[in-house]
Amino acid sequence: MKISFLLHHAYGVGGTIRTVFNLAGALADRHDVEIASVFRYREWTKFHLGPEIRLTPLTDMRVGGDAERPLHSRPARSYPASDGRYVQHSRLTENRIKAWLAHTDADVVIGTRPGLNVLLARFAPQHVVRIGQEHLTHNSYRFALRTQLRHCYPQLDALVTVTEADAEIYRQHMPRVRVTAIPNSVPAPTVELSSGTAPLVVAAGRLVPGKRFDQLVDAFAGVVSERPDWRLQIYGDGPERNTIQARIDHHALNDHVKLMGTHTPMDAQWASASLAAVSSSGESFGMTIVEAMRCGLPVISTNCPLGPAEIIHHGSDGLLIPVNDPTAMAQALLSLINDNQARRQMAHAARDNARCFDPHHISARYEALFTELLHARSAARQGWGRRLSAARTEVIFVLTERLFRALNRS
Structure with a gap:
């Protein structure tokens, strides 16, 4: 046809x-x-x-x-x-x-x-x-x-x-x-999948208020206080860039959190990390969630309307947390940062479960x-x-x- x-x-x-x-x-x-x-x-x-x-x-x-x-x-x-x-x-x-x-x-x-x-x-x-x-x-x-x-x-x-x-x-x-x-x-990645060993969390999306990257930075300040060896990279651009950078400066996190700008495609960036984070107050679907999972990353996401809960199986291939709760985000990140076995198991499940989104x-x-x-x-x-x-x-x-x-x- x-x-x-x-x-x-x-x-x-x-x-x-x-x-x-x-x-x-x-x-x-x-x-x-x-x-x-x-x-x-x-x-x-x-x-x-x-x-x-x-x-x-x-x-x-x-x-x-x-x-x-x-x-x-x-x-x-x-x-x-x-x-x-x-x-x-x-x-x-x-x-x-x-x-x-x-x-x-x-x-x-x-x-x-x-x-x-x-x-x-x-x-x-x-x-x-x-x-x-x-x-x-x-x-x-x-x-x-x-x-x-x-x-x-x-x-x-x-x-x-x-x-x-x-x-x-x-x-x-x-x-x-x-x-x-x-x-x-979301097609299969064109790069080797994540090894799950790098002390790196990646997030991506337009730098707009609804993505709540400012709250992700607040949460990561709690992560760094316990695990200063881990870093956060945020990919994307938009009108909130200065606001997010101000939060990074406020927490003195310039050595730990970087705004990376726009990068397309993102396969290599996802695969370089061990965890993905989504802090949005709303998502129509959640393309970045599936992209990260296809590259072998567990995803910690807010349980915002409407998409994440239809993609992430809580406790299996990622974690769902309340919206607008940086403390919950920090705790969820640390729970997988500090548990290598759980992180590896979720990474394996993420790879398998995300195949249902293959084109x-x-x-x-x-x-x-x-x-x-x-x-x-x-x-x-x-x-x-x-x-x-x-x-x-x-x-x-x-x-x-x-x-x-x-x-x-x-």
Whole structure:
């Protein structure tokens, strides 16, 4: 079958880009796969994309490209204004998306963020199986966006979340939507796995408030007081860098805690450590958890909503601790730092348990969903009932969009 992904842009290093590339690569072993990137910002993608996958940029934002066209200065009308990426869209970008959808010969099209899922639901031709992916969480969206999704998502054939917990929330709020949970995929590491002997803890992620790296630094101060031979490296960048560095300075930990900047891929960095730590107050999934486990690291993570508890088996391949509790983090780290045997056992379990996130296992679950939805296509489903439902959706969307924009102007 032919499968197409509709992606905001394919040229960065975000988690959505990475997981779409992983899934596309696994599906391309057996299917014709395309990634349509709404925006193009540079010549080459940051992540490797195999030659068997066709990359189709819809607008070129490089110098001398589509950014200079008059339509790009006009605000979008169909892309929902409540989506966080709305300001990057224009009449030009939404026209390009609509044209691509109108002419696609794909059997299945997968949208990868709410605004794109809305356009997919509203404008994809009837022969296309429409699947929306949610890489964030229902409760992280503003009320205005959740309202519009509730009216548009029933036009999708299925909605895929990355955790069962989030899927259940969508089922409660959108009972007319077919919702299934399929986690993100993470390929096997390309380096030798961790030996588990280095006195090093690694953490990674955007340096933003929700990751609570400041609390991880506080916790590590407690670790160093007992085990000054251990170090912490934090990979990533973002607006909280100075705040985190201030915490390091406050605890006089500059010899023990380092901010390492962004590094992609992270396999070698994970494998150089013996433990991984996650201090977030919320996670939509937990890609770094799976990456670390695949490299042979037990993970100590906050039991935050929604992802970690669906990945970590507490006491087997890692530890789950309360959110916003640096003391609990320090105690959990020390419990494995001081117990070499327990650390080795958890490392072995982490390697084994994380194999279920291999792209080929995850792609098989998607293939089963594609096949089921394609078989479900029938004259009745494509007939007047669906068309009337789509017409009703259009009326509701237009009215709510006008309301939200009016409220924003007031």
